Amino acid sequence: MKNLKKQRRIQIIVVTVVALVVSVTLIGFAFKDGINLFRSPTQVMEDPPRKGEVFRIGGLVLEGSLIRGEGTSVTFSVTDTNKTVPVSYTGVLPDLFEENQGMVGTGTLQNGVFVASEILAKHDETYMPKEVVDALKEQGVYKPTSE
Incomplete structure (x- = not known):
């Protein structure tokens, strides 16, 4: 009887550990594609992301860089006033x-x-995304708009 209780406890512990490992693995795979790190144009140019990495970039749309192509194609440059990154987008802009x-x-x-x-x-x-404001402040060029 005593041996049976001990065996049952070991089985419960093993099942719990396996369930925990499977859960952590599934969460890890879900986050792999779900987390998009924010980068400023300066960070992108100084430390380029690895090939195929999905990330977010933010800054100001460079004046004179907006070119509308055929259909919904558009190209422009985004800047943090220090570095500039060309952007290509196909879709309807906000x-x-x-x-x-x-x-x-x-x-x-x-x-x-x-x-x-x-x-x-x-x-x-008056709104500007927080990440963009932070990146512009880091560059020392952020000018808050007066309300």
């Missing part, structure tokens, strides 16, 4: 997307061009 405004894009770097799968723009006249 209504408030324009030059000299803050933006955040999600995508990959391919041959020195950020190929965006999603573009976000500010949502009112």
Whole structure:
């Protein structure tokens, strides 16, 4: 009887450990594609991401760089006033997307061009994404808008 209880405890511990390992593995795989690190243009140029890595880039849309192609293709450059990264995007841009405004894009770097799968723009006249503000402050060029 005593041996049976000991065996049952060992079985429960083994099942629990296996379930924990499987859970942690599944969570790890889910996060692998779900976490997109934010980078400023300076960080992208100084320490390029590995090939195929999905990340977010943010900054200001460089004035004079917005070129609309055929259909929904668009190219522009994003800057943190220190470095500039060319961006290519195919899709409908947000209504408030324009030059000299803050933006955040999600995508990959391919041959020195950020190929965006999603573009976000500010949502009112005073908003700028926190990551963009932080990157501009780090560069010492952030000028808060007066309300």
